[in-house]
Amino acid sequence: MTEIKDKSLQDYLDELASSAPTPGGGSAAALMGAQAAALTSMVCNLTIGKPKYAAVEADMQTLLQKSEALRITLTAMIKADVDVFNQLMAAYGLAKTTEQEKSARSQQIQAVLKEATQIPLDCAKACAMAIEQSEEAAAKGNLNVISDAGVAVMSAYAGLKSAALNVYINTASLKDRGVAEQKLAKLGLILASTDVKAEEIYQIVKNKL
């Protein structure tokens, strides 16, 4: 089976639109994050080596390394969301005739749900990093492509808010409320530090156009 990142944009969109359960919003969130990282890399690549931007050359080189590493992480998350969804469906599909089966099924569902909560939480974290990275691209990047830093921040922000929805869904089904509250608290911190930030970065870009 073709891995999702190797599918064409058209096939990806067709499968997203279909009644097939995957890919879904979790993969879409990761793709928006990966796209944001790619756009920050683009701004770096079109700034590096330009005499006019020699003063920020070293910063852009460092930023490019970070944004490319983040892009790899977020691209892998497009598939991770599909994988954990399939694991969750498999757990829900376990036998539940005897009491022993019911108990084993419930334990397996809860174990996979923890993983299914962690993956969008990691995606939200990575999208928050993509927002931070877009800020440096917006502040120092080549003015000719500065709008791409603005698209990067919006894409990362949409990825973050989308990933958050998947954290909310999966924590709602977690019986271990301690773990659930801990994950929600972490998400709250991520959202609090990036919600306003994203709009600020967008305005920085808009004012440079």
Add this chain to the structure above:
Amino acid sequence: MTEIKDKSLQDYLDELASSAPTPGGGSAAALMGAQAAALTSMVCNLTIGKPKYAAVEADMQTLLQKSEALRITLTAMIKADVDVFNQLMAAYGLAKTTEQEKSARSQQIQAVLKEATQIPLDCAKACAMAIEQSEEAAAKGNLNVISDAGVAVMSAYAGLKSAALNVYINTASLKDRGVAEQKLAKLGLILASTDVKAEEIYQIVKNKL
């Protein structure tokens, strides 16, 4: 040459990140819009035919037709942005030795710039429609996949704000200020009616999780 929608997600992201001038933020905006339409279609497809949602069956059928038509429009815009960028680069590359050449070049640049402004404006309009469509999906769709309506609205919103940046850039270079102001006024209307709307739809979804 492979058309952009037939490229793999990985190749698309690699090319976006590279120093190649296209694809850029304009294509990313259209992709986010297309992704939003696809997610609304997914919610429809997973609501249609379910006895529990028989009351909204007809509405979901109608919405699906609209979201699929919009998805085709937005998918085509991924390429349209690349094409008009190439036309613009070709116009800037025209000979400018004689006065006659300079005048012809300037006229050609201005003609392409009008087109290059209209394309992201159309993309912004289409993303605004994707936001509206996600609202109906969020209001009536299968609760099991309602978060996908929330991802749809964020994706469409990011596409809209991203397309807006490209309208700002290209209108800034337009010498015909009448046309520029007209396009900016149209964009202002689109943004005014959707900025708050997107957050409202996101909250509707969040409250249903």
